[in-house]
Amino acid sequence: MDFQLTEDQRALRDGVRDLLEGRFDRTALRAAVDASERAGAAALDRELWRELGAAGFFSLALPEADGGVGLGLPEAVLAFEEAGRALLPGPLVATFLAAGEIPGAASGDVMVTAADGPLVAWLDEADVVRGDVAGAVPARSVDPLTPLHRLPADAPREDGGPFLDGAGALLTAAEQLGSAARTTEMAVQYARERVQFGQLIGAFQAVKHLCAQMLVRAEIARGAVYAAAVTGDPLEVCGAKLLADDAAVRNARDCLQVHGGMGFTWEADVHLHLKRAWVRAGTGRSAGDAEEALAAAL
Amino acid sequence: MDLTYTAEEDEFRARLSRWLARTLPELPPPPDPLDWPGRRAYDTGWQRRLYDAGYAGLHWPVDAGGQGATPTQHLIFLEETEKAGAPYVGANFVGLLHAGPTIASEGSAEQRARWLPPVLRGEEVWCQGFSEPDAGSDLASLCTRAWRDGDHYVVSGSKIWTSHAEVADWCELLVRTTPVSGSVPKHRGISWLAMPMDAPGITVRPLRTLAGSTEFAEMFLDEVRVPVSHRVGDENDGWRVTMVTLSYERGTAFVGEVVACRRVLGELAREARKNGRWDDAVLRRRLGHLSAEFAALWRLTQWNVSESQRTGGVPGVGGSVFKLHYSHARQELYEAAADVLGPGALDLGHPWNHDRLSSLSYTIAAGTSQIQQNIVAERILGLPKGR
Ligand SMILES: Cc1cc2nc3c(=O)[nH]c(=O)nc-3n(C[C@H](O)[C@H](O)[C@H](O)COP(=O)(O)OP(=O)(O)OC[C@H]3O[C@@H](n4cnc5c(N)ncnc54)[C@H](O)[C@@H]3O)c2cc1C
Numbered sequence: 103m104d105f106q107l108t109e110d111q112r113a114l115r116d117g118v119r120d121l122l123e124g125r126f127d128r129t130a131l132r133a134a135v136d137a138s139e140r141a142g143a144a145a146l147d148r149e150l151w152r153e154l155g156a157a158g159f160f161s162l163a164l165p166e167a168d169g170g171v172g173l174g175l176p177e178a179v180l181a182f183e184e185a186g187r188a189l190l191p192g193p194l195v196a197t198f199l200a201a202g203e204i205p206g207a208a209s210g211d212v213m214v215t216a217a218d219g220p221l222v223a224w225l226d227e228a229d230v231v232r233g234d235v236a237g238a239v240p241a242r243s244v245d246p247l248t249p250l251h252r253l254p255a256d257a258p259r260e261d262g263g264p265f266l267d268g269a270g271a272l273l274t275a276a277e278q279l280g281s282a283a284r285t286t287e288m289a290v291q292y293a294r295e296r297v298q299f300g301q302l303i304g305a306f307q308a309v310k311h312l313c314a315q316m317l318v319r320a321e322i323a324r325g326a327v328y329a330a331a332v333t334g335d336p337l338e339v340c341g342a343k344l345l346a347d348d349a350a351v352r353n354a355r356d357c358l359q360v361h362g363g364m365g366f367t368w369e370a371d372v373h374l375h376l377k378r379a380w381v382r383a384g385t386g387r388s389a390g391d392a393e394e395a396l397a398a399a400l
Numbered sequence: 401m402d403l404t405y406t407a408e409e410d411e412f413r414a415r416l417s418r419w420l421a422r423t424l425p426e427l428p429p430p431p432d433p434l435d436w437p438g439r440r441a442y443d444t445g446w447q448r449r450l451y452d453a454g455y456a457g458l459h460w461p462v463d464a465g466g467q468g469a470t471p472t473q474h475l476i477f478l479e480e481t482e483k484a485g486a487p488y489v490g491a492n493f494v495g496l497l498h499a500g501p502t503i504a505s506e507g508s509a510e511q512r513a514r515w516l517p518p519v520l521r522g523e524e525v526w527c528q529g530f531s532e533p534d535a536g537s538d539l540a541s542l543c544t545r546a547w548r549d550g551d552h553y554v555v556s557g558s559k560i561w562t563s564h565a566e567v568a569d570w571c572e573l574l575v576r577t578t579p580v581s582g583s584v585p586k587h588r589g590i591s592w593l594a595m596p597m598d599a600p601g602i603t604v605r606p607l608r609t610l611a612g613s614t615e616f617a618e619m620f621l622d623e624v625r626v627p628v629s630h631r632v633g634d635e636n637d638g639w640r641v642t643m644v645t646l647s648y649e650r651g652t653a654f655v656g657e658v659v660a661c662r663r664v665l666g667e668l669a670r671e672a673r674k675n676g677r678w679d680d681a682v683l684r685r686r687l688g689h690l691s692a693e694f695a696a697l698w699r700l701t702q703w704n705v706s707e708s709q710r711t712g713g714v715p716g717v718g719g720s721v722f723k724l725h726y727s728h729a730r731q732e733l734y735e736a737a738a739d740v741l742g743p744g745a746l747d748l749g750h751p752w753n754h755d756r757l758s759s760l761s762y763t764i765a766a767g768t769s770q771i772q773q774n775i776v777a778e779r780i781l782g783l784p785k786g787r
Pocket of ligand 1: 766
């Protein structure tokens, strides 16, 4: 047993991080937010999508014989964690899951979304929609970079699909983990720069303890997400999503608190993390249903 | 990332579990929890059996009398013994889990030869004399004094919350060998001594815990003579030695208990299904959430163990992350247990209720949660020191 990242896994994670920092840094993120505001709807950067495809982001887990990279779920989780850190927009998980099944998904030429709960993301922009979206009506999405449609309350929902306890839930959890770790860093960085009462606010215990709890939440989620990626066990995936949702949402809120008034502005990135974390937490099984599923197995 | 065990590790697990299946039925019945001499005899008897079977000091270095096993094997040991319901380390806690490892890494060859084998054989029991009435979280402000008199230290002062003091043979004692002054900051001037508990001048006064037992005590030290050769590490360098001790305490000491908590969670669910409390969705969800948390704590443990296996070093500050979450999760577990029991939660006849009381110490002992949060913030996250 060696539950640490291998050299190759570290290299992969660093590679994805570099790619995203080069291609979707903070400036690009804010430009995307501004553009979506101006246009009244988020648009996806198709060129970036194809670049991700070319870099193997969507085909990571496809066998090499099928033009993929031949890696596994643990590697996919590392890539999605980076996507979560960078707040990369788009139906990443649905497109990833469609690679190898829907032509063009693996290369990033085709963007795929899926109806996997009461909400569907990127419905208008997607080239292919999986699942039944009859009667979907547009919603004013809380997340400026994730357009949403609402499905009728009585729409049929498949049980046990990939988004509930399969790879979809796990990859979404990985994005949440990346976001939770990122907001921890943002809070710590701010606490080391901002001075009040003649000292850095990070020297105040009330601030310190908020930051420490953020790290604890992120690390607990990390153990759960990585292990679920290795075992693929549906219950572990379910627990990982539960803890990662919790870490992403609560860490974003604590990060906002550490930023004070600045945290409440549109200008700070904190709200973008919080809103995306809410959207991801609303994807797949609800927290209550996840807890019920875990309890039933006791 | 690899969670599979090697063939060797599987073989180790199988051998251990066969041995446990054979040995546990031979154990005498456990003593009354309030019978301290009985508990000492029981705990050391178990340690002796481990020793005879080659499982004592499993992951200690061979030159410290250990088996030189890998951290993963130690993890398997903790998991299997807990699953099989084997006795807990009990009175051997300090000797095995922190004084021992500290002597193994910081002691001289003679000191290792003198103190480690009797711990491994279950012949000598240690206690920890760190805290004082005015030095708890602020441990470095301790003021028990030690003067040099020839080849002895003469120690006077008092210690508090000393677990198992009544039945211990040795105490890992922190003393001040140089008074605090303008030029000597309080972290300097502390030394780490092994004090024999039968030395003249030691008075042990048991303190009663809120759970009703006398598991810890106050110790009054009146000119107790301790040979200078009993000092581990250099004079005035005891703080550094202590940090080694504490990283063991936080890094590895609670690991096996996570397995126990997962077992208890299963028992809670079974009981709730039997007594009708399972119909309460709020309670069910709490249990479901706890299940995710304990599973994650176990995975975090495997992560930390893998890390120390790679670095080959002392468990890192990551132990503080574990300790912080674990101590709260354990308290939540027993709050849930009280909910499952309903009115039965007020009856001390049920073992969960005693464990509920004991769990209240988890966020205090071995460094309070507030202090752990400071450690995480300052040493892992690099936030500035200050109040
Ligand atoms: C069951 C049990 C067994 C123990 N066994 C032993 C033993 O064998 N040997 C031994 O040496 N000790 C032992 N201890 C002592 C234990 O290590 C101390 O109780 C602990 O370190 C806290 O010290 P204190 O009790 O003096 O509390 P204090 O330090 O007085 O703390 C009181 C409160 O103030 C808070 N506080 C203090 N300082 C700060 C700060 N800087 N920032 C924020 N909050 C702060 C604490 O978190 C706590 O909430 C044991 C304790 C218990 C409960």
